[in-house]
Amino acid sequence: MRAEAKLGLALLLTPLLLWLSLLIIIPHINMLFIALRERVAVATYETSPANFLTFFREPLYMWTFVRTALMSVMATVITLVIAFPVSYYIAKIAKGRRKSGLFLLCLVPFWVSELVRTFGWMILLRETGVVSNVLQYLGLVQGPVEMLYNDAAIMVGLVYTSMLFMVVPLVTTMESLDDAVIEAGYDLGGSGPSILREIIIPHATPGIVSGSIVVFMLSLGNYLTPTMLGGKESLWFTELIYSQFIVRFNWELGAAFGFMLLILSSVIVWGMLRLTGQTLEKTMG
Amino acid sequence: MIPDLECVDLKKQFGETTAVDSVNFSVPPGSFFSILGPSGCGKTTIMRMIAGFLEPSSGDIQIKGKSVLDVAPNKRPVNMVFQHLALFPMMTIAGNIGYGLRRAGLNKAEIDRKVGDALERIGLPGIGNRKIDELSGGQKQRVAIARCMVLEPDVLLLDEPLGALDLKLREHMKVELKALQTAFDTTFVYITHDQSEALVMSDQIAVMNHGQFEQMGSARDLYYRPETRFVAGFVGDSNRWSGKVERVQGSEVELRTERGMLIRGNSHGRSLAVGDAVDSFVRPEAIVVAGKASDLDQFDTRISGEVSSLLFNGAASRILVRDDQGDEIEVTLPQSGEYASLSRGDAVHIGWSGEQSNCFAAEAS
Ligand SMILES: Nc1ncnc2c1ncn2[C@@H]1O[C@H](COP(=O)(O)OP(=O)(O)O)[C@@H](O)[C@H]1O
Numbered sequence: 136m137r138a139e140a141k142l143g144l145a146l147l148l149t150p151l152l153l154w155l156s157l158l159i160i161i162p163h164i165n166m167l168f169i170a171l172r173e174r175v176a177v178a179t180y181e182t183s184p185a186n187f188l189t190f191f192r193e194p195l196y197m198w199t200f201v202r203t204a205l206m207s208v209m210a211t212v213i214t215l216v217i218a219f220p221v222s223y224y225i226a227k228i229a230k231g232r233r234k235s236g237l238f239l240l241c242l243v244p245f246w247v248s249e250l251v252r253t254f255g256w257m258i259l260l261r262e263t264g265v266v267s268n269v270l271q272y273l274g275l276v277q278g279p280v281e282m283l284y285n286d287a288a289i290m291v292g293l294v295y296t297s298m299l300f301m302v303v304p305l306v307t308t309m310e311s312l313d314d315a316v317i318e319a320g321y322d323l324g325g326s327g328p329s330i331l332r333e334i335i336i337p338h339a340t341p342g343i344v345s346g347s348i349v350v351f352m353l354s355l356g357n358y359l360t361p362t363m364l365g366g367k368e369s370l371w372f373t374e375l376i377y378s379q380f381i382v383r384f385n386w387e388l389g390a391a392f393g394f395m396l397l398i399l400s401s402v403i404v405w406g407m408l409r410l411t412g413q414t415l416e417k418t419m420g
Numbered sequence: 421m422i423p424d425l426e427c428v429d430l431k432k433q434f435g436e437t438t439a440v441d442s443v444n445f446s447v448p449p450g451s452f453f454s455i456l457g458p459s460g461c462g463k464t465t466i467m468r469m470i471a472g473f474l475e476p477s478s479g480d481i482q483i484k485g486k487s488v489l490d491v492a493p494n495k496r497p498v499n500m501v502f503q504h505l506a507l508f509p510m511m512t513i514a515g516n517i518g519y520g521l522r523r524a525g526l527n528k529a530e531i532d533r534k535v536g537d538a539l540e541r542i543g544l545p546g547i548g549n550r551k552i553d554e555l556s557g558g559q560k561q562r563v564a565i566a567r568c569m570v571l572e573p574d575v576l577l578l579d580e581p582l583g584a585l586d587l588k589l590r591e592h593m594k595v596e597l598k599a600l601q602t603a604f605d606t607t608f609v610y611i612t613h614d615q616s617e618a619l620v621m622s623d624q625i626a627v628m629n630h631g632q633f634e635q636m637g638s639a640r641d642l643y644y645r646p647e648t649r650f651v652a653g654f655v656g657d658s659n660r661w662s663g664k665v666e667r668v669q670g671s672e673v674e675l676r677t678e679r680g681m682l683i684r685g686n687s688h689g690r691s692l693a694v695g696d697a698v699d700s701f702v703r704p705e706a707i708v709v710a711g712k713a714s715d716l717d718q719f720d721t722r723i724s725g726e727v728s729s730l731l732f733n734g735a736a737s738r739i740l741v742r743d744d745q746g747d748e749i750e751v752t753l754p755q756s757g758e759y760a761s762l763s764r765g766d767a768v769h770i771g772w773s774g775e776q777s778n779c780f781a782a783e784a785s
């Protein structure tokens with residue numbers, strides 16, 4: 136009986152373990168090995184931290200790294216600021232069909248592939264695009280305006296792509312807040328802002344943190360949006376990794392970059408959890 | 421004396437449905453006023469209008485003589501204890517009680533002092549730093565009341581606050597709520613669907629049905645002199661007979677039940693005519709049990725039957741008596757215990773005087 140139970144458990148866990156080891160643990164260990172070797176001659180390698188040293192010595196790499204982190208944090212903050220009132224409206228004010236309709240609206244962009252979605256933005260923002268034409272037609276600008284290939288365009292694309300991943304956890308946590316608790320706040324003399332600060336935000340913190348983690352990671356690891364909307368010069372860290380692996384065939388440096396990205400996201404997520412006093416179990420459970 | 425709370429012709433419509441219909445009442449300072457009615461009759465709607473969360477369709481709400489219709493809920497001198505308490509789970513107990521004081525802009529020392537006082541008053545001193553979910557149901561209840569009382573509201577509204585508690589605790593909290601009301605010396609407006617809560621605690625009770633007040637009065641009035649058929653059936657337990665009036669003399673009535681039995685009743689001033697369909701209500705404790713028929717000579721309605729069930733409940737034990745027609749009548753046994761040895765199937769005689777009954781014209785159906 137016990138043996139059977141053990142077998143059942145083993146069978147249940149097998150896919151999970153396979154997934155973990157094949158897709159996460161083994162590639163990362165492998166990547167670490169690759170990152171830690173240096174090509175000294177054709178097909179001869181030595182173990183050394185040279186690749187990591189290259190990363191720290193080259194200002195362009197460092198700058199791209201820092202810039203990607205800052206832009207991702209900013210995208211997360213902007214997404215949160217936009218998603219919070221939207222989620223509040225969906226969770227607490229909208230009723231019935233309007234509610235499900237709004238929720239669906241957040242989902243609609245995901246019915247087309249990321250590539251097509253990003254092209255949509257390009258059609259809107261490029262020099263001969265919709266926005267440029269409308270502005271010219273209204274006489275607000277002389278001549279066509281290029282709105283692609285700058286940081287603002289990247290930001291727009293990142294926020295747009297991330298919105299759903301912020302709205303879903305926020306709506307879920309806010310829905311679990313009893314309306315009567317908000318009313319009790321008003322009844323006891325609270326004003327709108329104080330209720331937001333003392334009741335709604337503390338209650339929604341797990342949702343805010345888990346949404347922010349997801350959005351931050353997605354932005355940090357996004358390749359398509361920064362490349363397409365930001366152009367060749369967008370200086371996004373994933374592009375650097377891509378070019379090392381695919382263009383330069385320098386897997387050693389690419390792997391070191393990959394590891395730096397992993398460390399960066401881990402550190403920022405850990406810092407975020409510490410800062411808000413949350414634990415991973417609390418936010419994800 | 422200016423009443424603490426007065427509602428004038430209060431009305432609330434939700435689309436086609438009228439949830440509250442022309443309700444008038446006033447609550448004198450320091451009293452315990454209850455609104456008693458079945459679920460869905462509009463009690464919460466009245467509360468929410470007083471607290472300011474709903475706007476009346478028409479009518480006026482006055483607190484200490486001043487209309488508060490234009491006052492926002494966070495500025496009204498009333499506070500509410502919500503049905504499920506709605507404590508702030510993200511704050512400590514002291515945080516909950518101090519919330520309103522902080523919003524009122526008191527300084528920290530004063531808030532701490534008042535919160536400490538309030539905790540003492542509700543019998544939970546020194547636990548301010550604990551979390552809300554460490555409290556038992558009854559303690560949460562007291563914190564919810566203290567959270568309102570520190571603000572010294574003119575009127576405290578309580579929306580079925582005992583509904584979530586188990587029976588034993590509810591019995592205990594009934595007594596405690598009344599004591600808290602006396603201790604804080606504040607006007608309480610209490611709503612409930614549980615008549616025993618209303619009867620035990622209230623100075624005044626309004627019985628509500630379908631959005632209207634059926635009767636307003638003391639527990640004693642409602643119990644012994646119900647003015648409407650609904651009140652007679654809703655407040656306390658009653659035996660009910662339906663029949664047709666055969667004879668009317670003053671306020672004495674003789675009616676023939678559907679099964680052909682002749683019983684006497686009293687209309688207590690309501691106009692009834694021969695031939696009217698009526699319902700007669702008699703309390704179980706108004707009926708006297710006897711072993712011999714001759715012991716009941718002083719009563720004008722007498723029935724013989726046999727005991728069909730014993731409902732033992734200590735001093736409030738009752739029996740069900742089945743009469744010749746097969747109707748079951750609930751009778752309270754005397755507390756002296758002289759019938760404690762009755763058992764099922766025993767023949768008994770019961771009787772009551774028509775004066776003890778309340779007859780109402782039956783609802784046209
Ligand atoms: N916001 C609302 N919209 C529509 N109908 C409502 C609303 N609130 C209450 N009602 C209706 O008003 C009636 C009274 O409700 P309520 O005051 O909650 O009753 P009670 O508290 O006595 O159980 C019910 O029939 C209910 O369906």
Ligand SMILES: [Mg+2]
Nearest residue numbers: 460463464580
């Ligand atoms: Mg209610």
